[in-house]
Amino acid sequence: MRMSARPDIRLEGVAKSFGAAGRRIEAVAPVDLVLAGGQMTALVGPSGCGKSTLLRLIAGLDAPTEGRISIGAETPDALRRRAGLAVAFQDAALLPWRTVEGNVALGRALARKPRDPRAIRDLIALVGLSGFGRRRPAELSGGMRQRAAIARALAGEPDLLLLDEPFAAVDALTRDRLNAELPPLWEARGATSVLVTHSVAEAVRLSDRVLVLTPRPARVAADIAVPLPHPRNADVLASEDFRALCSDVTEALRVHQFPQSVAAQ
């Protein structure tokens, strides 16, 4: 039944605009892209540039105004309907009346996977929340909530994992730890993943390819491959290659975010 556990994501002339005629806001300019299956692609760009909109289009939560998206041989809607994708939302979106366990288990239940308390416990341990399974979200810190949300996204064993600034609300130290600990989780699954982030270092560290987007409407300003070896341990992060890639991405961002300052130079 499944086409492939590592589907390509193909965007053909995909554009999105909001609002009624006359006050139309163009969020995503027509883009053509192929995101390779089994890879992690990072989308970086200035605030409000349309990164998250692009992610929602890929998830099928919003429909593109123009163009079409396919994931493997399926439409996003079809993939969603067979619970082949999972999203880790920016604000965690944990249900406050469920415990951590309950929220993670919901990820399996919604994906129509059989109940598996052991798998839930293992996932909770993987994201470092052992001992907090019975707590409600309100009792957790921001970082713990994000980890619970990621565990929930992984619980449904998705073919496509979409991460919408999952660490935006997390302090720098926790973020660094999550950046180190979480990639093995999705690398092991081999799912195709898309990460939306503000952080250049995070994008380079976690992904195989970084797409730099322009301010609204979003266009691909730079397409930077990240040929660093996995796992991205301390040696890799200290390497000259890592630093060079980071400054490439930063430069691409700067050129497109502040064109005036570039012109003045």
Next chain:
Amino acid sequence: MTTRRPALSRDPAPRAAARSLPRGSGPLLVLLLWEALARATASGFIIAAPSQIVHHLATHAELLLRALGTTGWAALRGFVWGNLAGVLLALAAVLVPRGERLLSTLALLVFCLPLVATGPILRVLYGPGAGPQVTLAALAVYYTTFLPVLVGLRAAPQGWFDLVRSYGRGRMTELREVRLPAALPYLVAGLQIAAPAAFLGAMVGEFTGAERGLGVLTVRALRALDLPATWSIAGLAAAVSMLAFAAVGWLGRRLDLAPPEVLLAPPVVRGRRAWSGLAEAALALGVTLLVWKGSMAVFGLPRFFARRPEDVWSYLVTAPGAGAQRQRLFAALGETLVLAVPGYLAGLLLGAGLALALALRPRLAGAVIPLSIALRSIPIVATAPLIVWALGRGATGSIAVVATMIFFPTLIACQHGLARTPRAVLDLFAVYDASPLLRAQLPAMLPAFFASARMAIPAAILAVTTAEWLATGRGIGALLATVASTSDYGMLWSAIALIGLASVLAHALLASVERRILSRTSAEQLAR
């Protein structure tokens, strides 16, 4: 609950003053003052002394308990049916979003029909027995449950719905996993208000000619000007209502519900054009007339008392003598509005004003709010005669009844609204040592204020018609009582139709003011 001033500005004086009196002497002092006041004004037939009340309660214990049991049982059945209806209506509105506006309008319309008018009709329909009491109790509660549950079912943040959708699951999963659990705390809040309201509905039902119950005893005591009996029944009804209110609140706490999620970004209001509003109103009117006529035809109700819409039209417009009948009806409505509108405005403004004033004195609020929550649960039918007696049968008494009925819910709602002022905004004002009252807290309070102003419309109608019926003998409430007793069903149905129309118009007017003001002060709250 709301703003806490820095510790430095705390005033130690009140605590010192309280300490100078022995513990528990406060209530005793109040009782003594009450007794003295009652004895001093004994000739005025206003206040019954505590000793008289205790004596009456003791000597009539068996009668009162039996009546309480009758009324309580009817109230309980009405409570169950009414809340069930409220929850089902809210579910229907969420599952069929297209029909939501129509459903809300019809639900409001039925809720605005004064119990005083529907009572006699139900009595004719049911004949003797508890039918009217149970039905009126249900009618008194279904809307106050419908509204919060509807809000609760929709109050979930968009992210939770996205979560369900991202797994390709549909509306039923959304309902089961997100909407229902999210609505549970709102349901408890609704049930809490419903508990005393059901008791009130049952009592009004008994006014319409029941054989037993506290309502029957109230009417008897009022006719006989039996002061201690009236006060005893009022006290009993108040105590039971407060207990019911407290019991549901306790149940909610036992269930350990997650607190209601504060909604910061509700769904955007669709742009509405004038003609679509008119079309909706016409549709609502059409459906109302259809349901009115259709239900009577289906149940085969005799035309003698179950008047159809066209009967009302002919009674007021085309029949001989229609002019005089119209004049009588509109004169009564005029008398009522002269009392209801000032009472409505006074209740709203006093409630909001006190809430704002208490925001300046948080310590005082800690004492006033629990008291007003308790007082809110006292049924108006019990207190209306007392207020009218105390302030006289003129305008002041009725205005005070209406204002009292509206004052407490408004105070509590505004208090909740004020508590929602974001902490960071208050801190910002504190940094500059500026008062946040007008620039931050007032705008934060407005959505709650308007919500309570909308709910206050039916409350004002109920209060004013009850006061007119039981005490002042003027206005539309008295007209309803008179025509019900003389079986003048043409006038009765005309009055009901007119009140329904007037309350829906008042509601629409208020909604448009609300939209206008909130779009300036708190655009993010304009969901509904």
